[in-house]
Amino acid sequence: MAINVAMSNEQRAMSAGQEEGIEKVLGNSVLLTQLDAIVDWGRKYSFFLYPFVTACCGMEFMSVAGPRYDLDRFGAALPRFSPRQADLLMVVGTISHKQAPILVKVYNQMTEPKWVFSFGVCATSGGFYDNYATVQGIDTLIPVDVYVPGCPPRPEMVIDGLLKLQEKVAKEKWSDWPRGEALVSKKGR
């Protein structure tokens, strides 16, 4: 079984091995850790999603965003339809190779504390579209934070994923999220 899995975010952060920016100057001082804590607390309850909906999972996205399961309870209700105003990229549905440059462009345009949520098996691994036309998992293009399986996932699974992402965001430091453009785009190389 050949499964190629790109580096996860943690691995990438470890392989980079060095802290950037403000942490380089101040280190892990009390001031910075407390500031981190409060900023992360604010961030984890105010995701602004950009729904990149390409396929049938969109229906399930509507059901989880609607009043029945209500993403607003987790502070992630408001979809922004401009990537520049969003910080959580929801990749909902199959990404074909034709669609891939658009996805990368949208990711590059997003403002910097940004997270990526892979919604459904097609975005996670290509699902049963194991063919020449489909990207085998969006983590071959952009760094992904949470994978939610299912075809389509139940709203409960999506909420599980969102809670996992909140856990991750709560522990983040300044240097943790991937900066700059995606590695596959030209400038990122």
Next chain:
Amino acid sequence: MSYELNYTIGSIPLEKLKPKKVRKNIELTLWERLYIPEIVRGMIITTRHFVQNMAGFIFPPNGKKRRVFTVYYPEEKLTIPIAYRGRPVLVMREDGTERCVACGLCESICPAFAISIVGGERRRENEMERYPVTYTLDMSRCVYCGFCEEVCPKEAIAMSDEYEELAERDRNRMIYPKEKLLVSEKRLKNRIDYVRKIYSKNNYNAK
């Protein structure tokens, strides 16, 4: 050709159902043209929903007669019907071994190629028996179609009602080995009975 309309909608017989009156003339009455009272009426409805849901958020409801529409998921879990296909699991006998005989039918029917089996043989109760040495299920590809359950001649794989804790931060963790898939017979009894009923698996062993 004549159709007999003898069905009912809910518990109301069809004769008693009357067409609802719809206002086709959209000229506003004086009360509506005053504007403010209608706005207030609308706001009251909105506020009522808000207060109701807020109360439900603070004290999550339980029971069937609920007025709160939202499912407060991590605290409150819905009971899902038996026909629901959750994550596929392997049926475990009471002595901890699996029913699967590694015939490979599920592997070949799986549309997503999510299953991969390595078969082997072992001795059990003085008989040789085939069993899966490894049974790997790639949950990042599984589409919960239930074909594996339908095709299995030994009723060794079943779609359980589990749907929680499937989201992962790392894609490598979504490849489930055999140990993670085994679930005891007792817990899956209802589902296996249901599968027998819908796929008529026992038609061939007439008793």
